[in-house]
Amino acid sequence: MNVFVIGIGLIGGSFAKDIKRIVPGAVIHGIDASETHLEEALALHLIDAKSDYDDLGKADMVIVSIPVDSLVRELPKILDAVSDDCVVIDGGSTKNLICKQLEDHPKRRNYLACHPIAGTEFSGPAAAIEGLYEGKTNIICEVEKTAFKLQERALELFQKMGMRIRYMNPEAHDKHIAYVSHLSHISSFMLGKTVIEKEKNERDIFDMAGSGFESTVRLAKSSPAMWTPIFEQNKDNVVETLEEYIQNLEDFKQMLVKNDFEGIYSEMNNTNKIKAILNGIPLNKK
Amino acid sequence: MNVFVIGIGLIGGSFAKDIKRIVPGAVIHGIDASETHLEEALALHLIDAKSDYDDLGKADMVIVSIPVDSLVRELPKILDAVSDDCVVIDGGSTKNLICKQLEDHPKRRNYLACHPIAGTEFSGPAAAIEGLYEGKTNIICEVEKTAFKLQERALELFQKMGMRIRYMNPEAHDKHIAYVSHLSHISSFMLGKTVIEKEKNERDIFDMAGSGFESTVRLAKSSPAMWTPIFEQNKDNVVETLEEYIQNLEDFKQMLVKNDFEGIYSEMNNTNKIKAILNGIPLNKK
Numbered sequence: 265m266n267v268f269v270i271g272i273g274l275i276g277g278s279f280a281k282d283i284k285r286i287v288p289g290a291v292i293h294g295i296d297a298s299e300t301h302l303e304e305a306l307a308l309h310l311i312d313a314k315s316d317y318d319d320l321g322k323a324d325m326v327i328v329s330i331p332v333d334s335l336v337r338e339l340p341k342i343l344d345a346v347s348d349d350c351v352v353i354d355g356g357s358t359k360n361l362i363c364k365q366l367e368d369h370p371k372r373r374n375y376l377a378c379h380p381i382a383g384t385e386f387s388g389p390a391a392a393i394e395g396l397y398e399g400k401t402n403i404i405c406e407v408e409k410t411a412f413k414l415q416e417r418a419l420e421l422f423q424k425m426g427m428r429i430r431y432m433n434p435e436a437h438d439k440h441i442a443y444v445s446h447l448s449h450i451s452s453f454m455l456g457k458t459v460i461e462k463e464k465n466e467r468d469i470f471d472m473a474g475s476g477f478e479s480t481v482r483l484a485k486s487s488p489a490m491w492t493p494i495f496e497q498n499k500d501n502v503v504e505t506l507e508e509y510i511q512n513l514e515d516f517k518q519m520l521v522k523n524d525f526e527g528i529y530s531e532m533n534n535t536n537k538i539k540a541i542l543n544g545i546p547l548n549k550k
Numbered sequence: 551m552n553v554f555v556i557g558i559g560l561i562g563g564s565f566a567k568d569i570k571r572i573v574p575g576a577v578i579h580g581i582d583a584s585e586t587h588l589e590e591a592l593a594l595h596l597i598d599a600k601s602d603y604d605d606l607g608k609a610d611m612v613i614v615s616i617p618v619d620s621l622v623r624e625l626p627k628i629l630d631a632v633s634d635d636c637v638v639i640d641g642g643s644t645k646n647l648i649c650k651q652l653e654d655h656p657k658r659r660n661y662l663a664c665h666p667i668a669g670t671e672f673s674g675p676a677a678a679i680e681g682l683y684e685g686k687t688n689i690i691c692e693v694e695k696t697a698f699k700l701q702e703r704a705l706e707l708f709q710k711m712g713m714r715i716r717y718m719n720p721e722a723h724d725k726h727i728a729y730v731s732h733l734s735h736i737s738s739f740m741l742g743k744t745v746i747e748k749e750k751n752e753r754d755i756f757d758m759a760g761s762g763f764e765s766t767v768r769l770a771k772s773s774p775a776m777w778t779p780i781f782e783q784n785k786d787n788v789v790e791t792l793e794e795y796i797q798n799l800e801d802f803k804q805m806l807v808k809n810d811f812e813g814i815y816s817e818m819n820n821t822n823k824i825k826a827i828l829n830g831i832p833l834n835k836k
Binding site for chain 2 (some may be wrong): 306332350379382383392400403437440441444445448450453457460461462463470474476477479485489491492496499505508513514516521523525528531532536537538541
């Protein structure tokens with residue numbers, strides 16, 4: 265099987281590692297805007313050969329893991345270049361604009377819209393992890409628009425990789441992912457910003473930081489190049505989640521100001537049920 | 551050495567485990583408002599015997615790890631009960647009110663005001679971890695008010711436990727810890743609340759959550775009984791950090807609304823320097 269991975273970083277590279285392990289005889293061709301990344305991916309044996317769009321005609325499967333603004337621009341060209349018997353899978357954190365963009369593409373049946381909910385705050389080929397996707401959820405959108413035998417090829421791989429599959433429409437995907445992923449990133453980035461601003465004058469402050477702070481600001485290490493277009497494409501949903509979050513913080517502050525500590529206890533106690541909810545989330549083993 | 555641990559949960563229990571390992575012949579006496587916790591601590595061999603305040607006269611060292619409102623109430627009584635040769639150490643996450651409360655206590659010289667910056671989101675005796683404090687920072691306030699030989703006894707233990715010691719005044723401690731610890735907890739609790747509120751109508755939402763969400767809401771599992779009095783005692787500083795955090799979130803939202811995606815990229819890019827800062831934080835090994 266000829267597999268092309270376009271964008272050979274954390275997401276694409278982790279796919280490449282699993283495919284090499286799972287699919288006997290698979291040849292992984294790497295395409296990336298960065299020559300450095302390609303060389304690194306070769307050196308790390310994530311890919312067997314460097315390639316480009318001219319070669320896509322021989323692909324049986326293409327995995328496209330690039331920022332979501334590039335996805336909107338590149339996926340039509342990629343579909344143009346592949347054969348009728350090739351399945352093109354993406355890993356974008358937004359789905360609505362991408363699906364709309366491809367709606368009338370003559371090769372729409374070759375595309376499977378995916379969002380594997382997995383990753384770390386790191387990026388690039390060296391961040392790729394074998395087994396990253398095991399036990400993780402893969403959201404598939406508009407599955408009915410993909411040719412049946414191509415769905416099957418992709419799903420067989422996902423199953424062997426140990427992914428849980430969920431089907432959703434692109435609008436619902438973008439709305440819900442704003443809450444459980446996009447908002448977390450903003451809350452983390454702004455927490456980091458608030459504390460760094462303070463630190464300008466108070467050099468000692470980070471000596472006092474513990475693992476709780478580290479955990480809540482972990483996502484503030486994430487790539488701006490990846491996240492800016494996600495926020496742009498999912499702007500309306502993200503603004504809505506942010507407004508609700510800011511309101512909850514404002515209410516909490518007001519309870520403090522008014523010395524309503526029973527209210528504060530009760531807010532935290534109610535939110536403790538997140539424990540039970542989190543027990544259902546498959547986490548990174550790393 | 552007779553060591554009394556008052557409040558035998560995560561913090562006190564982890565002290566007990568390390569002391570048993572480090573101090574040959576140490577006998578650990580446990581005191582706790584909860585009989586269940588005491589029985590659990592005995593069964594887990596965290597303590598050698600159950601005890602009460604009447605026995606405190608024979609203590610060489612007392613470690614008090616109870617919520618900060620209880621600290622303000624109990625520390626004067628504990629100091630009344632100990633001998634002149636006993637050092638009383640607390641682990642409270644606030645220091646200002648506690649130090650003020652003990653300012654004129656006749657046994658002030660027996661007290662060492664500490665805040666070991668270590669913990670997890672769990673609580674109770676079963677949450678105790680051996681080596682929890684290794685490599686962690688212990689903030690000591692008003693060290694000059696503690697008798698020299700009692701400072702020495704405590705510092706020798708902290709050193710053997712592998713802690714980094716930092717000296718600070720109580721006002722500075724409470725101000726800075728609001729940024730690197732208290733604010734993280736509120737940001738996490740309110741993130742959990744925002745998403746749980748949404749989930750009322752959308753049952754599927756948590757199926758989409760990944761490890762990024764888990765990391766940012768981890769602290770929302772923390773104990774309300776521990777955190778409510780912390781926020782109460784450190785109210786002024788916490789309100790200030792919250793105001794700055796809310797303002798930063800509001801500014802980010804405005805950039806989204808105005809389609810200022812260059813600004814958004816630049817905010818995230820600037821905050822990425824948290825990577826370098828976090829590299830300096832000693833983290834839980836667990």
